[in-house]
Amino acid sequence: MCRASWLLTPWAPWAALVSLGAVTTTLLVLSLASSSSSFLQDAAPAYEYDDSLYSSDVTAPAAAVVPRRGPGYPPVLAYYISGGRGDSVRMTRLLKAAYHPRNRYLLHLDAGAGAYERARLAGHVRASFLEFGNVHVVGKGDPVDGRGASAMAAVLHGASVLMRVGADWDWLVTLAASDYPLVTQDDLLYAFSSVRRGLNFIDHRMDFDSPQEIVLDQNLLQSTNAEISISSGQRPKPDAFELFRGSPWTILSRAFVEHCVLAPDNLPRTLLMYFSNALNPMEFYFQTVMANSPHFKNSTVNHSLRLDVPDGPPLPHDANGNRSRYDALVSSGAAFAGRFGDGSGDEALLQRIDDEVLRRPLDGVTPGQWCAGSDEEPASGDDCSVGGDIDVVRQGEAGRRLASLMAGLIGAG
Structure with a gap:
């Protein structure tokens, strides 16, 4: 069996140039995915900016509160939330909607966002989320x-950062700034408490006939956002492994994330x-690694727990x-939905x-059992300035x- 059938093959006079770009891109991806030190230097001091205008107003994050773990305690989720130019306000709103002090959050505005927008996001974080340092x-x-x-x-890089800033999380949740939760974090942690920690919620299916275009992603070669270059040729399907594809939005176990980042064997x-x-590798990479890994291929739940937002009505003010x-x-039972647009309907x-x-108040966080309150009178979002017990969750409908959805998916798998 030929194990190199996926390597670049010439299809035009400039194939050598693209091949050189492919090698360079591969080395850069491997470097980014395997080393998080420089990225962590940018991420761990969570409130430093490139623009010196804001550097004098820096407050160091508080030491993280360590949640209790083990039998009888809820899991810990690590969120990687990504966005671009113009997304700082939406990202702040998503953070407030999905916040819980047990979890960890890494917010990444890509290079398309300016220094002011990044500083604005960090300012919101500094003002509201210093207490738990997460x-x-x-x-x-x-x-x-x-x-x-x-x-x-970027996702692998972010995952490696989250592994270094906290060793206490169980699942990695990837979201875009245009996503939004459909359940409270108490409800989400309750639901994940009912399943074993090694499961991976990843939409996937075998890919038989997707064209395998060859692209050069120049964003790996420079410091500003750029369009990818798509060649006119294609490469043959590999015969050393089977291709799988699905939604780029996943909820992955820590064990599988470590497998992809640390790569203890050659498959990742x-x-x-x-x-x-490749074109759209986020629809293929995690799915293909998992399906071809003897250790992880039986740990999949074929659902991302995320729902696409239905198209809006023709008239934005159509109440029905x-x-x-x-x-x-x-009614879907999903945990998240996306993409939400900027229109009045959304x-x-x-x-x-x-x-x-x-039940999130204006400019507040989603309340939970961790906020001040009592069993008889649950807290509101305004009470979350005073902490309760972060190791207890209150489930709702x-x-x-x-x-129930997760149990059905696991049973069907």
Whole structure:
């Protein structure tokens, strides 16, 4: 069996140039994925900026509060939340909606965002989330094109940072700034408490006939965002492994994330090389690593627990259309939904989720058992300035619905 069938083959006079670019891109992806020291230097001091205008107003993050772990305690989630130019406000809102002091959060605005926008995001974090020391903002964003290897490298890079800033999390949740939770964190942690910690929630299917375009992601070669270059040729399907694809949004176990980042065997590195010059590698990489790994291929749940937002009604103020979209989202049992747009229809939908599902007050965080309150009178978001017990969660109807969905998916798998 030929194990190099996926390597670049000439298809045009300039194939040698693309081959050189492929080798360079592969080396850069491997370097980014395997080394987080420089990125961590930007991320761990969560409130440093490149622009000296803001550097004099820096407050160091507080020491992280360590949640209790083990039997009888909820899991810990690590969130990697990514966005670009113009996303700082949406990212702040998403953080407040998905915040819980047990979890860890890494916020990455890519190189398309300016220094002021990055400083604005860090300022919001500094003002609201210093107490538990579990939110980090990347100080210098990586250039990213969502269709290229730079997006894959950014996620792996972010995962390695989260591994270094906290050894206490169980799952990695990847979200975009345009996503939003459909359950409270108490409900989410309750649902994940009902399943074993090694499961991976990853939408996947075998890929038989997707064209294998060869691309060069220039974002790995420079410091500003750039368009990827797509060649006119294709490469043959590999015969050393089977290709799988699915949603780029995943919830991955820590063990699997460590397998991809630390690469104790050759499979993650081999696939990283293969997908470093592929189109939309985020739809393939984790799915293909998992499906071809003897240790992890039986740990999958074929669902990302994320729902695509239904298309809006033709008229933005169509109350019936927006009501049906809300009902579809809430009744789905999913944990997250995306992408939400900037229009008035989606804003009304988000506001209703805040009011009726999350019970999140304006400019506040989603309340939970960790906020001040009592068993008889649950806390509101305004009470979360005074901490309660971060190791206890209160489940509601949405949490039971999500746990039921997860149990059904696991049983069907």
